[in-house]
Structure formats: C-alpha cells, structure tokens
Amino acid sequence: MNEILVTAFGRIQMLHYPFYLKEDESFEERQQNLIDHCISYIGDLREKHILEVGCGNGLNCHYIEGRYGAKRITGIDLSDENLGIARKHVENTKISFIRDNAQELVHIPDHSMDVIICVESAFHYPDKNAFFRQIKRVLKPDGVFLIVDIVRLPGDAGRSLWFWKKSKLLYHADEMEYNQYSSGNNLVFKHRENLTDRIIRGYEGHVSWINRNNLNLINYLLMKLFTILQVRFNIAQLKSHKQYMLFYGGHRDQA
Numbered sequence: 001m002n003e004i005l006v007t008a009f010g011r012i013q014m015l016h017y018p019f020y021l022k023e024d025e026s027f028e029e030r031q032q033n034l035i036d037h038c039i040s041y042i043g044d045l046r047e048k049h050i051l052e053v054g055c056g057n058g059l060n061c062h063y064i065e066g067r068y069g070a071k072r073i074t075g076i077d078l079s080d081e082n083l084g085i086a087r088k089h090v091e092n093t094k095i096s097f098i099r100d101n102a103q104e105l106v107h108i109p110d111h112s113m114d115v116i117i118c119v120e121s122a123f124h125y126p127d128k129n130a131f132f133r134q135i136k137r138v139l140k141p142d143g144v145f146l147i148v149d150i151v152r153l154p155g156d157a158g159r160s161l162w163f164w165k166k167s168k169l170l171y172h173a174d175e176m177e178y179n180q181y182s183s184g185n186n187l188v189f190k191h192r193e194n195l196t197d198r199i200i201r202g203y204e205g206h207v208s209w210i211n212r213n214n215l216n217l218i219n220y221l222l223m224k225l226f227t228i229l230q231v232r233f234n235i236a237q238l239k240s241h242k243q244y245m246l247f248y249g250g251h252r253d254q255a
C-alpha cells in the first residue's frame with residue numbers, strides 16, 4: 001500500500017480513510033482531518049505520553065507531534081516494512097517506534113500511558129479481547145483511549161469472502177462485541193460516534209486526487225482505475241454491512 005500511495009501522490013501518506021470537513025480538500029488533508037477529529041476528544045497533549053497501537057508507517061505520530069506536541073509518543077506495529085519507514089525520521093523527535101503485537105504489548109510497562117490511540121488497525125486483531133486487556137494494563141488510572149475501527153453492522157455474519165478476509169487478516173467485530181470487550185475488562189466508553197457519513201463524503205472528489213506526477217500515461221490511467229475501484233469497494237462496504245465507528249473511553253472506576 002505504501003508503494004501504491006507514493007506512486008499515486010508522489011510521497012508517503014497515512015494509511016487510513018479520508019474524513020470530510022469541507023469541499024476541495026486533498027486526500028492528505030482529509031486523512032489529517034480524521035486525526036484532528038480524534039485529538040479533539042482528547043484535548044491538550046503536551047504533557048502526555050501517547051501510545052499509537054498499529055501505527056503503520058508512522059505518519060500519524062509525526063503529524064501529532066508536529067501539530068499538537070506531546071511529552072513522548074510511542075508507536076507500535078507488527079509490520080517491519082512500516083516500521084522501517086516510520087523510523088527514518090525519528091532523530092530529534094520525541095517519537096520511538098517498536099515492533100510489538102497489539103494483543104500482547106510486551107514492550108509497554110503497566111500504567112505507563114496517558115493516551116492510547118488505535119486508528120484502523122483493530123479490525124486486524126483476531127483476539128480483540130486480548131487487545132482490550134492490554135489497554136486496561138498499560139493505561140494510567142486517569143488515562144484515555146480512542147479507537148477508530150470499521151465494525152460489522154448487526155446482521156452481518158462477516159463470513160462472506162472468508163478466504164479473502166483471511167488472507168488480509170480481517171476480523172471485524174460488531175458494536176455489541178466492542179461493548180463486551182470494554183465492560184469485560186473494566187473499561188468504559190464515554191463517547192462513541194458513527195463517522196460513516198463523514199468517511200463516505202471524504203471520498204468526494206477522489207477522481208481528481210491522482211495527478212500525473214512522473215507517471216507515464218498508461219500508469220496514470222491504471223492508477224486512476226485502481227483508485228476508483230478501491231473507493232467504490234470501500235464505500236459499498238460502508239453503505240451495506242459495515243460502519244465506521246469511533247470509541248473513546250477510560251477506566252470504569254474513573255468514569
């Protein structure tokens with residue numbers, strides 16, 4: 001995906017869906033909108049130690065540090081390729097990237113994090129209850145967590161295209177399951193928000209996002225076609241049996 005995005009946009013991009021704020025925004029701005037929207041729940045980050053679980057190529061962490069500041073940011077991910085990209089620009093920053101599994105967080109000490117964020121990564125975890133157990137363990141008593149995830153709608157058995165899902169490590173949960181993971185680990189959601197409409201609108205104008213850059217005509221047309229098909233697929237999913245949810249919470253006893 002990183003290579004495709006570099007080919008299409010000329011430089012590396014965040015690895016999540018775009019979020020609509022206003023007309024005529026670029027793909028990059030709409031991706032940043034999603035992070036801004038997440039941070040608007042959390043507030044001042046300057047004295048906070050932030051953990052991004054499933055940090056991908058690290059762009060979210062860099063964006064957060066640059067725009068909001070932080071005492072320290074730790075990004076963890078399982079993908080060596082993404083971590084390799086993420087680590088390229090950490091010198092003179094407060095950011096570090098570690099290889100770890102969201103369901104284990106073996107490198108993250110107990111009660112060490114003020115803020116945990118997880119953007120479009122949780123649907124890859126087969127054992128989401130283990131992930132919530134880790135949130136409970138590593139979050140400070142007054143800490144907060146924010147998860148953005150694509151969840152199944154009630155009635156979606158999630159078994160269609162199972163062979164494709166398995167190869168892509170897709171394990172979508174539904175909202176009921178989210179409630180169980182949270183309450184079962186003595187955590188609580190203080191807010192939840194359905195972002196589906198804003199995400200679908202985030203794709204408005206996508207046909208003009210790809211410009212020629214250094215691409216020859218054939219590659220340019222192929223890239224446009226790929227983008228259009230990918231966007232149609234993502235929107236179709238969100239219009240039929242998935243929804244795009246934000247969950248914001250903390251320890252139950254602090255609520």
Ligand SMILES: C[S@@+](CC[C@H](N)C(=O)[O-])C[C@H]1O[C@@H](n2cnc3c(N)ncnc32)[C@H](O)[C@@H]1O
Pocket residue numbers: 014015016053054055056057060076077078079082100101102103118119120121124125
């Ligand atoms: C769609 S990308 C999102 C990356 C980033 N959060 C963003 O918004 O740009 C999902 C990321 O989750 C990571 N991931 C998948 N399973 C994981 C796991 N069990 N533990 C840690 N990271 C995982 C993948 O390697 C990938 O980098």
